[in-house]
Amino acid sequence: MWRRKLRTTLTILGIVIGIFAFTVMGSMAEKINLLISGAAGFYGSAINIQGKGGGSFGGAFTTDVVEKLRRYPGVADVQPSVITLLRTSTEGGGFSFGPPNLLAGVEISDSYLHRFNEQGLQIAQGENLAPGDTGVVVVGADIADEFDLSVGATFHIRGEEFRVKGILQRSLQFADKITTCPLEDARRIYTKDIPLLATKDIVTSAQVYAASGIDADELALHITDDLPEVRAVPPSELKRQFEAGAVIFNLIVFGVALIAVIVGGLSVINTMIMSVSERTREIGIKRAVGAKTKHIIAEYLGEASLIGLFGGLIGFGLGWITTLIINAQTRAGGTILFTMTRRLALGALLFSMGLGVIAGLYPAFRAARMDPVKALRTM
Amino acid sequence: MATILQPPMARLTNVHKTYTMSAGNVVQALRGVTLDIPRGAFYALMGPSGSGKSTLLNIIGSLDRPDTGTITLDGTDITAISPSELPDIRRRLIGFVFQGFNLIPTLNALENVALPLKYEGIRRRKAREHAVELLEKMGLGGRIHHRPNELSGGEQQRVAISRALIMNPPLILADEPTGEVDTATSETIMSLLSDLNEKGQTIVVVTHDPFTASYAERVIRMRDGHILSPDEENGE
């Protein structure tokens, strides 16, 4: 009896560890998936224009290229931007856990504001940028947390003072780590540190939106051919790049799940087989009082799935608490590593129960196939 | 009498059973047993160890199948039907009482007794009520929540008998029910079985003990896997 309790506890522990790892890795992957789907949605239909100069953002190019793009046949809209680090590397801006904090200067137009809404972004406090603004920023939720900003506060960015005009609702996406300002402001900051630049009239990237009825991927190919200064990344390629990132993380989660299956599943099988042979006589008695095969199978499967569910609940609970604690600690630093989703919670619990059931199948059938007379003769 | 027109409770015709041991040795446990157990009979089955008594009882009770020969229970040929139908027949027609009580150690008296009702598909509450009622009738009203290891041998055997009776089966098969209890307890058990027999239940008891056998209306003697004829018995 005591040994059986100990063994059952160990089995549950096996499942706990498996589901714990599954939950923690899973919620990390969910966070990444969200980021990626957000980014994919953000760039979804856009052609991303990069300069050929190299560098971390693909190099800059001049505004006359933007003008050429605007006049290019099949182009509906162009969104130029200057994107740079919020903090220079000497300020510790280039080195962080997770994606870096960015300063994005954008041309504020009606179509920009329209797209802002379409992405599902919302202003939590204050107001959004408006055409003609200067010296103001709208910050993501993580930035507001990290630098303790409120609407109207002064925000020092690379030697300049900005007023916080608005704070974004937390989106759990990339936008949480971005500080948005008018294009001119970002351009001034960007070029200040590069004194040898021939012209100050530059942007670091642009999004090109195809007119309706125009295939964006094809348009991108034409632009790359016709404008030697830039490379136009087709939406499909961008999407592929994002998805490749997601695939790796999902593979990691899959790997962890596999380990959970092996550790948890084998320990359930082991425990159940031991318990079947320990309770051989009990099975014989049950057969003698008229238990059918299905009764025996149901009893053992029920027990196995209960072990699975119980271990799963504990493992999931511990995993969730762990992600909450880590999130609480890293939130101050503006980083959120984990996201708990309903599908992950459901997945973890169903997974643990399924694990119990599947691992219990073999022992249960073994128990049910036992010859009642032989079972009764074993002492 | 109406009973004469009914089929016998059990009828065995030329039943053979061999066991093959792991080493390849063959044991002929039953070599051609033919026997009628009439409705309402109280039989004792005696014989030396290894003579095939338990094997015969298990085969009557459909726990084991013969190699050849037929067994009919209440007119149904159980050697001709599918094994998946046997549990239902076992539950409804037969109550087993074993030597070692064979109670399930993790279940209390009530749960042990209610087990056949559970497999019959009877609702838990009703099953428990019914089991409590029977245990009270057996004088175990104060013991219903005790586990087997918290009960005396006599009490355990009464729980085991209650479990055999809970479905009110017409045939009770007891394999050395007094084998592990003292004389006073075996007396109680045997008078209990006698009472049941008086109320119409058919009873077959395997025993080594002449005192236990004295309760039966007829003693059947076995040796080497077959039933001794009256001549053989007298020849001893």
Ligand SMILES: Nc1ncnc2c1ncn2[C@@H]1O[C@H](COP(=O)(O)OP(=O)(O)OP(=O)(O)O)[C@@H](O)[C@H]1O
């Ligand atoms: N499952 C089995 N496998 C192998 N041999 C068996 C099996 N069951 C019974 N036997 C053998 O068949 C013979 C008859 O056994 P059985 O248990 O019927 O004897 P018994 O008359 O009940 O003896 P006892 O009085 O000791 O209980 C014995 O030789 C026994 O070893």
Ligand SMILES: [Mg+2]
């Ligand atoms: Mg025996």
